[in-house]
Amino acid sequence: MNKKQLQSEQTRKRVADAARQLFVQKGYKATSIEDITDATGSSKGNIYYHFKSKEGLFIYLLDEWDRDWIAKWQEKEHHYTSAAEKMYGFAEQMVREDLNHPLTKAVDEFFVGDDKTSDIEERLAEMVANHISFNRSLIQQGIDSGEFKPGDAEGLAYVLEALVIGLSQVSRRASLQQALDTYRLAIDVFLHGIAT
Amino acid sequence: MNKKQLQSEQTRKRVADAARQLFVQKGYKATSIEDITDATGSSKGNIYYHFKSKEGLFIYLLDEWDRDWIAKWQEKEHHYTSAAEKMYGFAEQMVREDLNHPLTKAVDEFFVGDDKTSDIEERLAEMVANHISFNRSLIQQGIDSGEFKPGDAEGLAYVLEALVIGLSQVSRRASLQQALDTYRLAIDVFLHGIAT
DNA sequence: TAAGATACTGAACGAATGTTCAGGATTCAG
DNA sequence: CTGAATCCTGAACATTCGTTCAGTATCTTA
Numbered sequence: 052m053n054k055k056q057l058q059s060e061q062t063r064k065r066v067a068d069a070a071r072q073l074f075v076q077k078g079y080k081a082t083s084i085e086d087i088t089d090a091t092g093s094s095k096g097n098i099y100y101h102f103k104s105k106e107g108l109f110i111y112l113l114d115e116w117d118r119d120w121i122a123k124w125q126e127k128e129h130h131y132t133s134a135a136e137k138m139y140g141f142a143e144q145m146v147r148e149d150l151n152h153p154l155t156k157a158v159d160e161f162f163v164g165d166d167k168t169s170d171i172e173e174r175l176a177e178m179v180a181n182h183i184s185f186n187r188s189l190i191q192q193g194i195d196s197g198e199f200k201p202g203d204a205e206g207l208a209y210v211l212e213a214l215v216i217g218l219s220q221v222s223r224r225a226s227l228q229q230a231l232d233t234y235r236l237a238i239d240v241f242l243h244g245i246a247t
Numbered sequence: 248m249n250k251k252q253l254q255s256e257q258t259r260k261r262v263a264d265a266a267r268q269l270f271v272q273k274g275y276k277a278t279s280i281e282d283i284t285d286a287t288g289s290s291k292g293n294i295y296y297h298f299k300s301k302e303g304l305f306i307y308l309l310d311e312w313d314r315d316w317i318a319k320w321q322e323k324e325h326h327y328t329s330a331a332e333k334m335y336g337f338a339e340q341m342v343r344e345d346l347n348h349p350l351t352k353a354v355d356e357f358f359v360g361d362d363k364t365s366d367i368e369e370r371l372a373e374m375v376a377n378h379i380s381f382n383r384s385l386i387q388q389g390i391d392s393g394e395f396k397p398g399d400a401e402g403l404a405y406v407l408e409a410l411v412i413g414l415s416q417v418s419r420r421a422s423l424q425q426a427l428d429t430y431r432l433a434i435d436v437f438l439h440g441i442a443t
Numbered sequence: 444t445a446a447g448a449t450a451c452t453g454a455a456c457g458a459a460t461g462t463t464c465a466g467g468a469t470t471c472a473g
Numbered sequence: 474c475t476g477a478a479t480c481c482t483g484a485a486c487a488t489t490c491g492t493t494c495a496g497t498a499t500c501t502t503a
Contacts, residue, residue: 055470055479062480080276083460094482096464101480105461203432209417210433214406217413221405236399237406244440251449251500258450279490290452292494297450301491 063101065091071112079109079161109161110174117178120148134193135242141189142234145215146227186211190245199245207245214241259297261287267308275305275357305357306370313374316344330389331438337385338430341411342423382407386441395441403441410437 069090073082084105088095102108124144131137158175186208193199218237222230265286269278280301284291298304319340327333357371382404389395414433418426 053471053479058470059480078276080274084462085460095462096483097481099462206429206432207436209429210410210414210436213413213417213429213433214410215413216416217409217411218406220412221409233402233405233409236402237409240403240406240437240440242440244436244438249449249501254500255450280492281490291492292453293451295492 059101062091062093062097066093066098066101067108067112067115070108071116074109074112079158113158113175113178117181120144123148134189134196134198135246137189137192138238138242139235142215142238143231145219146222146230146234182212183208193245197247200247202245211241255297258287258289258293262289262294262297263304263308263311266304267312270305270308309370309374313377316340319344330385330392330394331442333385333388334434334438335431338411338434339427341415342418342426342430379404379408389441393443396443398441407437 066087070082070087073086073090076082077086084095084098087093087098098108102111124141127140127144128137131140161175183205187204190199190204190207190211194201194204214237218234222233225233262283266278266283269282269286272278273282280291280294283289283294294304298307320337323336323340324333327336379401383400386395386400386403386407390397390400410433414430418429421429
């Protein structure tokens with residue numbers, strides 16, 4: 052790899068990291084390009100050299116997040132034997148990774164904006180569908196194995212999604228330990244709620 | 248009441264209604280004063296005649312919301328006999344009133360802004376504490392009556408809060424029927440999760 | 444009915460924001 | 474070593490937004 056390519060990749064990463072942190076912290080609209088330049092030392096122009104636009108940068112982060120999250124999950128998934136264990140593992144990864152679900156405030160806020168390009172809207176819809184589908188599969192496994200009551204797996208997938216999104220918001224200003232406790236308690240309740 | 252006073256009150260209400268709808272729909276930052284003038288026909292200046300600022304308008308709406316919500320709740324509360332019934336009633340009012348919890352996206356977004364006045368921040372913290380306290384009391388009643396397992400009522404109050412906040416976000420683009428179904432299912436799970 | 448109070452208008456302003464662009468610096472290929 | 478490619482800068486631009494204010498219309502009061 053070139054020195055040029057290396058440096059380019061490094062700045063790209065530096066910008067992405069700072070932007071991610073800011074978006075999570077302040078939300079999409081409230082984070083300005085200048086906030087990002089302040090945090091990275093890069094110039095405005097440089098950000099637009101590496102990313103198409105603010106929207107593009109945001110979508111890039113979402114994509115990256117999703118990929119990372121799934122990769123990490125797949126490493127762990129084998130080690131869990133029951134659906135209940137998987138559920139706890141799921142919650143723990145949620146907390147430990149970033150104390151924030153990708154579908155959090157920033158995304159929701161981004162969603163309601165009116166001037167999105169249609170391809171970006173498609174991408175977002177796809178992501179939501181993927182998350183629901185992931186949840187449904189997790190729940191369906193438990194139903195099939197007899198751990199959970201047979202029932203509306205799709206509906207429960209939405210409930211789980213709601214729970215996780217809500218937890219990330221409620222826990223945003225909590226300590227790691229508090230967050231872990233709350234998540235664990237929430238999963239406890241959810242599991243008892245759907246257990247046979 | 249004067250014709251002047253009447254008209255003044257009417258416009259005030261007209262502005263508040265439009266603003267509430269827009270804040271819920273688009274979020275705090277994304278809703279401009281001009282959006283509100285477009286929706287009401289009033290001029291910008293007129294909004295600043297009736298409200299101190301955009302922040303002031305928002306806080307006014309929150310206050311109003313909380314008062315209305317509690318008033319409506321207290322009308323109904325007598326008719327419920329068990330804590331479980333109360334819980335379902337709670338969820339239903341949540342959906343029917345506005346399909347949105349007062350502590351929703353807009354508030355959370357408002358929260359992370361950096362330029363709030365300190366008295367407004369106090370007011371917000373107070374509101375959050377009130378909601379948690381409301382939830383805890385609801386749960387404690389169920390524990391006392393033997394409907395729910397004895398346990399961490401405070402922790403469960405946060406879980407319930409998270410669930411409700413998440414539900415409002417997930418249901419934002421759903422039909423009324425879908426929303427009611429999802430909320431009901433969520434409360435089902437939550438109740439089974441903490442039942443004796 | 445006259446004077447004052449109240450309700451409202453809309454142009455103007457300053458601050459902030461996303462984006463562009465002409466050009467400078469650094470590195471690569473031949 | 475030289476020209477081209479790549480990486481980066483920062484001033485400039487066009488918009489948008491919250492807020493103000495001088496002035497007008499409408500109503501109240503005496």
